[in-house]
Amino acid sequence: MEQLTPIDYAYVNGDKWEYIGTGEPMPIFTYNKNTNEYLAGIYKERQLSDPAEMQAYVSQHVRSKALEAHIKNAVEQAKKEWKEECDGWVKSPETIEARLQKEPYFIRAWYERRLSWLKRSRAQKHSDAFLTKTVKQALLRLTETRKHHTVRPYKLLSAYYQNLYPHLPGMDKPRIKTLANEIAARVAEMLDAEIERLGGMDNVSEKDVIDVYRMLAAEVFSLRVNVPGWQALKPKKDRCGRDKLPPVDPAFSEIARMVSADWWERQLWRLRCDWREDLFRASNQVHRKAHPYISQDGMKEFTEQRQRNSEFFRNHELEDEDGKRASLQAMVLGSVSNPALRRNELMVRMQGVEFVAQERGDVGVFYTITCPSRYHATNHKGRMNDKWDHTRPPEAQRYLSKLWANIGSKLGRKGLRVYGFRVAEPHHDSTPHWHLLLFMRPEERKEITRIIHTYATKMDKEELVPDARARFNVKRMDPRKGSATAYIAKYISKNIDGYALDGEIDDETGKPLKDTAKFATAWASRYRIRQYQPIGQPPVTVWRELRKLNNQLVSILMQNNQYDPKKPLLADKAMDNILAAADVGCWASFVDLMGGVLIPRENYVVGIRYEDKDEPNAYGEIVERIYGIYSRIVGEASTVCTRSKKWKIVPKKSGSTEAEEQGTDTTDKGSLVFLGGFAAPRSSVNNSPLAEILNKNGRGINRTVPTAQCVFTVGKESVSEGGDNSQPTKKRKKKQLSKKVLRVITEGIASVNTDLTQEQAEKLAADGSIEIGSERYFISLNGRCLDNGRRKQPLSEPKPPVCVPGSSPVTPEITRLTDQLDELLHLTGITTPPEALARQLLAGKPLILRDEHYYLENGVIRVIRTAAAYKKRQQVVAAELQKKEAKREQKAASILARVEKMRINNT
Incomplete structure (x- = not known):
C-alpha cells in the first residue's frame, strides 16, 4: 500500500x-x-x-x-x-451581486455604475438580466484569469506569499516598494543560510556557486518572476550525457540581482501592471465601446509617467568630465524618443527600401496576419468572446513571432528571400496583429504568398470556413494607384503620433485616428511590444552613428575654417560615400553602399565598434557601450570614434535661464537648412564634441548652418539623363524661401551663370531647379542638391548620393510653431490641438499648460513658472470641475423628470 x-x-x-x-x-x-x-x-x-x-x-x-x-x-x-x-454564487442575481462586491474597487466600479443606473431607470428584469449574463460571465472570466496570477507551489517563497500575491494588482507604488524590500531580504537570508551550510565563502567551489544560483532561481521563479541569466546557467548536458558546468562569473551578477530591492521593485511593478491589465481585459473593460487598446487605468498611468519624465528632463542636465553642461530636454527632443523624429526616420527608411526594390525590379506585397479567435478577449462588437482561452497580448505576440520564424525557415528551405518592414498594432481588445510590407522577385510572389497563407491559417483552420480573410489577407502593391510608402504611411503614423490623419477614422475603434494614436503608443509600452521591425536590411544604429559623426566633423571643420564640401570627411572612400548617404537622409543609397539587402549582418561594409565601460554596473557587470564605427573591409585601423565624451545626468543649476529650461530655441537666426538632411542626427546621450563646440550657452545642440557659411553652386544636366529608376513624381508644393536666402542664391547664380536672365535666376532660386530647352539647372548647397524634383541617380553609380527622400519644405510661421508645440505636447501628455495654441501665441496671448505660462518672444517660445501662474491654474481647474458637476446634476435632473413623466403616463 x-x-x-x-x-x-x-x-x-x-x-x-x-x-x-x-x-x-x-x-x-x-x-x-x-x-x-x-x-x-x-x-x-x-x-x-x-x-x-x-x-x-x-x-x-x-x-x-x-x-x-x-x-x-x-x-x-x-x-x-x-x-x-465556488459554484453556489451563480444561482441567483442576489448571489452574483454579492460576489461582485468581493472584487477590488477598480474592477467592480464600472459594473456598479451600470447596475445603479439600471436599477434607477429600468425595471427589475433588466438589472437581473445584466447580473445573470454580463456580470456572471465577467466574474467567471476573472476567476479563470486569476488562476494564472498565483504563485507556483513547492518552494519556500511561494509558501510565504501565497496569500498576498492575489492582491498584487491592487497595490500602489509604496506598497510594491515595501514588498520588494521584504522579498529581497528573504532571498538574501536564504543565500546566507546556504553559504553557511557550505562552510563559508572560502569553501565554496564554482559548482557550489552554480548550485546556489539554481536554488535561488527556483525560488524566484515560484513568484512568477523571470529568472535573470537562466538560459546561460540552466542545467545542460554534454555529448556524453554528463552535467556541463557553465561559466561561473555571470552567476555572481545574477545572484546580486536576486538580492537587490531595486531589481525586485521593477519586477513586481511590471508584474502588477501586467496582471492588472489582464483583469481589465477579462472583465470586458478593454474594447472599442469601452476603452480601446488599453484600459483607462493603464492609459492614465502611462500619461502620468510621461509627465514625470518630462518634469525630470526639465529639472536635469547633462554634464561632461570638464563640467560643461547641455540641456537634457533638448537632447531628448532631438532623439528618436521624439515621436515626430521617430516617424520621420521610419518614413525615410520605408521610402528608401521602396527605391531599392524598384532598382532590383522587385514587387511589393502587403500582408495582414491575425491571431486565432482563442487569443481575442472580445469580438468585433465588444461582446465577450466564449472562445478566449485567457491568453495575454504578449503571448499572442510570441505566437506571431514563432509563426513568422516558421515561415522564414520554410522560405529559406525553398530558397525564397523577402525584405521589407513589419508593423505590429493592436486590435480594439489589445490583441496584436501584424502588417508586413514585403518585397520579392515577381516570379516568386505566388509561392511566397502560398507559404505564408498556409502557416497563417494552420491553427484552428476549421473556424475560417468559408472565408480565411479574418486570419490572413494579402494585397499586391500597384504603382499606378500609389507607392508602397504611401500605403504604409498611415499604419506608421496611427501608431506613433497621428500625424496628418485629421478626419481619418480608425476601423478598429470607430474613433478618430488622431485620438487613438496615443492609445496605441501606451499599449506598446505596457506590453513591451516592438511596433516596427525591418526585415533583411542594414541595422539602423550604423545609420544614426554616421549621421552623428558627419555633424561632428562638419562642425569642427567649420569652427576651424577648414570645411570644403568637395573634400571627403573620411579617409576610406567606401566609408565616406556611406557617410554622405546617411548625412543627406537617402536610405536607398545607404543600403546599396552598405552591400544591399538580404545579406548576413557581418557582411555589411560598416559596423559598430563597442568598448567596455570603465566602471561596472550595480550588479558588478562590465557592460559594453558604443565607441564608434569601423569598416569591416579595412579592419581595426578604420575605427572612428563617435562618442568621445562621457556624460552624466545631474540636477539643473538654480541659475538656469528660461531658454535653458525650455530647450526649444536651439537654432540661430541666420539658419537655412538642417545638417544631416531630413532628420537631425540621433543621440541617446550625445557623447560628441558637438555639444562642446555649438552648445556654449547651454541651449541645446545647434544643428543648422549659418547663411554666411553656405556655399551655393549651380549644376546642369540633360533632361533625358539615363539611369532613371524613379516613378513619375507628383507635382509638389514649392519651397517658400525667405527673401534674404533668395537674394543670396540669386546673387550667386548671377556671378557664375551669365547665360541665365534675372527672371530665370529668381525662378531657379525659388524652385530649386529650372528647365530651359533640353537642359535642367539645379542648385546645390555645400555639395548637397536642394532640388526635390530632380530625378534620383542610379544606385549602381559610385557617385555620392544627392537625393533627399522625404525632405520637408520650409513652412510658414504657423506651421513652425505647430511643430514645436506638437513635440512639447507629446512630452507633457496634453491632447490639445497644437494649431489652435499656435494661433493663440501669434495673437499675443499667453498659453497656460499645466502649471506653466508659455508666450512668444522674437519668434521663440518662452516659459515662466510662478506661484501666481500655479494659483491661477488651480482656480481654472476648480471652476471647470464646478461647471462639470453642475452640468451633471442638470442632466440627472432632466433624466429623473423624464422617468417621472413616463411613470405618470403609465399609471
Whole structure:
C-alpha cells in the first residue's frame, strides 16, 4: 500500500491554500502527489543512500492507517465545500451581486455604475438580466484569469506569499516598494543560510556557486518572476550525457540581482501592471465601446509617467568630465524618443527600401496576419468572446513571432528571400496583429504568398470556413494607384503620433485616428511590444552613428575654417560615400553602399565598434557601450570614434535661464537648412564634441548652418539623363524661401551663370531647379542638391548620393510653431490641438499648460513658472470641475423628470 507523507495534502479555500498535517515548514503541495516520487526526491536531496537511513526517515513521516483515512475524508470534505462555495454564487442575481462586491474597487466600479443606473431607470428584469449574463460571465472570466496570477507551489517563497500575491494588482507604488524590500531580504537570508551550510565563502567551489544560483532561481521563479541569466546557467548536458558546468562569473551578477530591492521593485511593478491589465481585459473593460487598446487605468498611468519624465528632463542636465553642461530636454527632443523624429526616420527608411526594390525590379506585397479567435478577449462588437482561452497580448505576440520564424525557415528551405518592414498594432481588445510590407522577385510572389497563407491559417483552420480573410489577407502593391510608402504611411503614423490623419477614422475603434494614436503608443509600452521591425536590411544604429559623426566633423571643420564640401570627411572612400548617404537622409543609397539587402549582418561594409565601460554596473557587470564605427573591409585601423565624451545626468543649476529650461530655441537666426538632411542626427546621450563646440550657452545642440557659411553652386544636366529608376513624381508644393536666402542664391547664380536672365535666376532660386530647352539647372548647397524634383541617380553609380527622400519644405510661421508645440505636447501628455495654441501665441496671448505660462518672444517660445501662474491654474481647474458637476446634476435632473413623466403616463 502506498505510504503518504504529512505534506501531501492541500486544497484551495477562496483565494488561498489550506493544508492538513504537521509536516516541515514547506506546506504547499498537491493532494494527488505520488509519494514514492516525493520520497525519491527527498532521498536524493538529503543524500540518503543507506537503506537503514531511508527506513528511519520514512518511519518518522508515515502515519497510521486510521489517521490516513481521517485525513483523506477531511480532504474530500474540504474539496466538496470549496466546490460548492465556488459554484453556489451563480444561482441567483442576489448571489452574483454579492460576489461582485468581493472584487477590488477598480474592477467592480464600472459594473456598479451600470447596475445603479439600471436599477434607477429600468425595471427589475433588466438589472437581473445584466447580473445573470454580463456580470456572471465577467466574474467567471476573472476567476479563470486569476488562476494564472498565483504563485507556483513547492518552494519556500511561494509558501510565504501565497496569500498576498492575489492582491498584487491592487497595490500602489509604496506598497510594491515595501514588498520588494521584504522579498529581497528573504532571498538574501536564504543565500546566507546556504553559504553557511557550505562552510563559508572560502569553501565554496564554482559548482557550489552554480548550485546556489539554481536554488535561488527556483525560488524566484515560484513568484512568477523571470529568472535573470537562466538560459546561460540552466542545467545542460554534454555529448556524453554528463552535467556541463557553465561559466561561473555571470552567476555572481545574477545572484546580486536576486538580492537587490531595486531589481525586485521593477519586477513586481511590471508584474502588477501586467496582471492588472489582464483583469481589465477579462472583465470586458478593454474594447472599442469601452476603452480601446488599453484600459483607462493603464492609459492614465502611462500619461502620468510621461509627465514625470518630462518634469525630470526639465529639472536635469547633462554634464561632461570638464563640467560643461547641455540641456537634457533638448537632447531628448532631438532623439528618436521624439515621436515626430521617430516617424520621420521610419518614413525615410520605408521610402528608401521602396527605391531599392524598384532598382532590383522587385514587387511589393502587403500582408495582414491575425491571431486565432482563442487569443481575442472580445469580438468585433465588444461582446465577450466564449472562445478566449485567457491568453495575454504578449503571448499572442510570441505566437506571431514563432509563426513568422516558421515561415522564414520554410522560405529559406525553398530558397525564397523577402525584405521589407513589419508593423505590429493592436486590435480594439489589445490583441496584436501584424502588417508586413514585403518585397520579392515577381516570379516568386505566388509561392511566397502560398507559404505564408498556409502557416497563417494552420491553427484552428476549421473556424475560417468559408472565408480565411479574418486570419490572413494579402494585397499586391500597384504603382499606378500609389507607392508602397504611401500605403504604409498611415499604419506608421496611427501608431506613433497621428500625424496628418485629421478626419481619418480608425476601423478598429470607430474613433478618430488622431485620438487613438496615443492609445496605441501606451499599449506598446505596457506590453513591451516592438511596433516596427525591418526585415533583411542594414541595422539602423550604423545609420544614426554616421549621421552623428558627419555633424561632428562638419562642425569642427567649420569652427576651424577648414570645411570644403568637395573634400571627403573620411579617409576610406567606401566609408565616406556611406557617410554622405546617411548625412543627406537617402536610405536607398545607404543600403546599396552598405552591400544591399538580404545579406548576413557581418557582411555589411560598416559596423559598430563597442568598448567596455570603465566602471561596472550595480550588479558588478562590465557592460559594453558604443565607441564608434569601423569598416569591416579595412579592419581595426578604420575605427572612428563617435562618442568621445562621457556624460552624466545631474540636477539643473538654480541659475538656469528660461531658454535653458525650455530647450526649444536651439537654432540661430541666420539658419537655412538642417545638417544631416531630413532628420537631425540621433543621440541617446550625445557623447560628441558637438555639444562642446555649438552648445556654449547651454541651449541645446545647434544643428543648422549659418547663411554666411553656405556655399551655393549651380549644376546642369540633360533632361533625358539615363539611369532613371524613379516613378513619375507628383507635382509638389514649392519651397517658400525667405527673401534674404533668395537674394543670396540669386546673387550667386548671377556671378557664375551669365547665360541665365534675372527672371530665370529668381525662378531657379525659388524652385530649386529650372528647365530651359533640353537642359535642367539645379542648385546645390555645400555639395548637397536642394532640388526635390530632380530625378534620383542610379544606385549602381559610385557617385555620392544627392537625393533627399522625404525632405520637408520650409513652412510658414504657423506651421513652425505647430511643430514645436506638437513635440512639447507629446512630452507633457496634453491632447490639445497644437494649431489652435499656435494661433493663440501669434495673437499675443499667453498659453497656460499645466502649471506653466508659455508666450512668444522674437519668434521663440518662452516659459515662466510662478506661484501666481500655479494659483491661477488651480482656480481654472476648480471652476471647470464646478461647471462639470453642475452640468451633471442638470442632466440627472432632466433624466429623473423624464422617468417621472413616463411613470405618470403609465399609471
